[in-house]
Amino acid sequence: MSSLLGIAGSLSNPSKTRTAVETALQAAADAFDVETNLLHLADYDLATADGRKLDQYTGDTARALDLIINSDAFIIGTPVYRGSYSGILKNLFDLIPRGQWQSKHAPLENRPVGLIATGATDHHYLSISQELGPIASFFGSYQVGDGVYVNASQFKDHELKDEEIIGRLEVLGKATIELSRSIDQSTFLSSLGPQF
Numbered sequence: 001m002s003s004l005l006g007i008a009g010s011l012s013n014p015s016k017t018r019t020a021v022e023t024a025l026q027a028a029a030d031a032f033d034v035e036t037n038l039l040h041l042a043d044y045d046l047a048t049a050d051g052r053k054l055d056q057y058t059g060d061t062a063r064a065l066d067l068i069i070n071s072d073a074f075i076i077g078t079p080v081y082r083g084s085y086s087g088i089l090k091n092l093f094d095l096i097p098r099g100q101w102q103s104k105h106a107p108l109e110n111r112p113v114g115l116i117a118t119g120a121t122d123h124h125y126l127s128i129s130q131e132l133g134p135i136a137s138f139f140g141s142y143q144v145g146d147g148v149y150v151n152a153s154q155f156k157d158h159e160l161k162d163e164e165i166i167g168r169l170e171v172l173g174k175a176t177i178e179l180s181r182s183i184d185q186s187t188f189l190s191s192l193g194p195q196f
């Protein structure tokens, strides 16, 4: 069974980002025979990335990296901070190997990544394509469509209340699994990888 990991890149709890990521995960689990897991960074005491080898990380950091390495598809959500993704999510990206000197693992390479950002307003909706998109590209991932941006007015008490945005998040979750399966059945999509 393939495994879909949702990453909520927020230290808040409750977290709007987590709610949005969980909506996508639940839709995928309802539609497909897929295992879903959630990595909410508020629940993990991550070490600060310092370039050590992957097997030298311990505790929560090792657990988080294991979860990532053992997943086939990803929903990555962030709160918008200063027009970009959160610092704690940047630290996680710095921890994730990409098959070179830190580790042979490249968990995001040739894998689908559905992107979500939650912000106070719509002003920073381009943070998905201009901030998260490039990091997905750096890892050699396939971005699922253009992701989903959610603003504060679409929540009430950290619960989503906007049916249209709920629908978009649900489609994102299901499309991420569709793309994952297409990659698994492919010859070329599964071997492309980043050029450098």
Ligand SMILES: Cc1cc2nc3c(=O)[nH]c(=O)nc-3n(C[C@H](O)[C@H](O)[C@H](O)COP(=O)(O)O)c2cc1C
Pocket: 010, 011, 012, 014, 015, 016, 017, 018, 078, 079, 080, 081, 082, 083, 084, 118, 119, 120, 121, 122, 123, 124, 152
């Ligand atoms: C340090 C900080 C910076 C923020 N910067 C922005 C921003 O640039 N644009 C925006 O729309 N919202 C910004 N926000 C609001 C959060 O993105 C928004 O409340 C988000 O939905 C919080 O998600 P969470 O509940 O998962 O932490 C900022 C919030 C904080 C704490």
